[in-house]
Amino acid sequence: MAEIIVWVLVPVLYLAVLSVYLTVAPAVVLLRGLALAAELLWGHVRLLIGVLYRRTPEFRTLPPYRPQDEDVKAYRNYFFGPGFRDLRQLLTLERRSYARTVGDSFRAVTSGQFVAPARHRAVTVPYGLTLYLGLCLGAVLALPPLAALLALHGLVLVLLTGGARLVAGTLRAVDRIVLWAKRLRTGMLCPHCFERVPYPAYDCPRATCRRRHADIRPGTYGVFRRRCECGQRMPTLLMLMSRDERLQAYCVHPHCGKPMNTDAGHMPEVVLPLIGGRAAGKTQLMAAMLLTLENAAADGGPALTLADDESDAKYQVLREVLRMRGHTLATQKELPRAHSFVLGTGRTERLVHLFDTAGERFVDRDETDALRYARAARTFVFVLDPMAVKAFWTSLEPAPGPLLDRTLASTVDPEEVYGRSVQAVAAMDAPLKRSRLAVAISKTDLLAGHGLVPNSLDDSDRARAWLSDGLGLRSLVQAMELDFQEVRYFCTAAVADEDARVDASITRFVDWCLRG
Known part of the structure; x- marks a missing residue:
């Protein structure tokens, strides 16, 4: 009888307890589900910190961005590739973390409540089934917020990437406008x-x-x-x-790659080529121009700064030669390197390039093609040595005293130099019709000392008349005035006294060349 009572009473009591448990089981299911959802969301936060901030190996599924192009040697901006790479890594790690966390939770319930329970299975099995339901609920509950967080991450990344690209494009456009304003639209x-x-x-x-x-x-x-x-x-x-x-x-051109001026691109550029035959006085004139600008800066005029060490070193040598009234060495035949300087300050700054080219290049047709700098010039200087004109010597009336040293004369006829050089420059599509030409009649100090030049050559019209009528260069004068929009004639004396003061003729000449 007692055994019957036990067999009947125990199941009844178990069912009664189980029915009471079933009333609280939904709460257990809900709490376990919320706990798993919170664990999954916290795992997402940990992954987010690891992928975006810590970047340690356990948070990487792809190699980190490294400069792969030898011509770049820089890291990509975050919003131009690495951001979406991080998003892919986050998606991959999130999928793995979700599966691992849910799987570990199920395995822990299976081991603790079914395989090796600490209590009787009559107790652990219902509780384990309840935990299973809670884990299923938690796994489902975590999906919408995780998907929302990942979608929000992707949306923010897309917006920031679009903003970064828009800002980059705007900055490039503004930079291009600034270069156009500096008259550097072609570089x-x-x-x-x-x-x-x-x-x-x-x-x-x-x-x-x-x-x-x-x-x-x-x-x-x-x-x-x-x-x-x-x-x-x-x-x-x-x-x-x-x-x-x-x-x-x-320079980015493959055949060059040499250093440019540090001020390149920061201010407008002026190219001033000096054209003339061998020994016409181009180098001496260039030195006098620089010394004139240096003296003007010391007297309160526009500031003068040599743009690079090479220009400064060459100028110091030329400056001393000019002060000693010596003769500069002939310009070497290799391609000239510009003598560059910065003139002015602030908004008036200009980067000026003076090109002193060997006279041989102006008479050799195979050499003139190398004078590509002339395409960028809008003011040209033609250095004309009167002593190179045959009519000068045939009409010469010697003055008392030492004879004029004919070895100081240029060996090339000015008309030949001008014709070939202008032809070469025009072939380079230089807009000569919109350009100006300064004709610098050189060595007038030497000629004046022998009484071989009129004293009235202090303005352009008188100098033009002397070239046309006195030296018989009318055809050359007419050709220059047909080729260029504006032509101005200057008698120049590229000499300096012991105090480094240059002849006043150079000041007028420099002012016109650098005008505007």
Whole structure:
């Protein structure tokens, strides 16, 4: 009888307890589901911090972004590739984390409540089934917020990427407008190869790096700043470079690659070619022009700064030769390197390139093609040596005293030099009809000392008349005035006294050449 009572009473009591448990089981299911959902959401936060901030190996499914192009040597901007790469990594890790967390939770319930329970299975099995239901509920409940968070991440990334690209494009457009305003719409002039450089290459400013970056403008590798492979940050626009931040520019043409002026792109450029035959006085005239500008700056005129070390070194030598009234060496026949200087300050700054080319290049048809810098010039200087004109010697009336040294004369007829050089420049599509020509009649100090030049050559009209009638160069004068929009004639004396004061004729000549 007792056994019957036990067999009947125990199941009844178990069912009664089970029925009471079933009333609280929904709460258990809900709490376990919420706990799993919270765990999954916290796992998402951990992944977000790991992928975006910590970036340790356990949070990587793809190799990190590295500079792969040898011509770039910089890290991509986050919103030009790495951002979507991080999103892909986050999706991959989130999928793995979700499956691992849910799977570990089910395995823990199976082990603790079914396989090796600590209590009787009559107790653990109902509780385990309740936990199963809770885990299923939690796994389902976590999906919408996780999907929403990932979608929000993607949406924010798309908006920021679009904004970054818009800002980069706007900055590039503004930079292009600024270059147009500086009359650099076709680029900056390389003082070595004479080609226009749309945008120079720049070296990393870190002394231990010096990697060369071909195009630093806003875009894939930086919006406001570019990060070099060494970690150094550098500005992406010329207008973002302060004077102290200006980087060393380099020509991007493969056949050149030489350093350009540091001021290239920061101000308008003026190209002033000096054309003339061998020993016509081009180098002496250029030295006198620079010395005149230096003296004017000392007297309160526009500031003068040599743009690079090479220009400064050459000028110092020419300056001393000019002061000693010596004769400069003949210009070497290799391609000239521009003598560059910055004239003015602030908004009036201009980068001026003076080109002194060997006279042989103006008479050799195979050599004139190299004078590509003339395409960028709007003012030309033709140095005319009267002693190179045959009519000068045939009509010469010797003055008392020492005879004029004929070895100082140019060996090339000015008409031949002018004809070939203008033909070469016109073949380069230089707009001569919109350009000006300054005719510098050289060595007038030497001629005046022997009484061989009229004293009234202090203005353009009288100098023109002397060339036309006195030297018989009427055809040359007419050709120059047909080829150019404006022609002005100057009698120049490229000499300086012991106090480095240059003849006043050079001042008038320089003022006209650099006008506007």
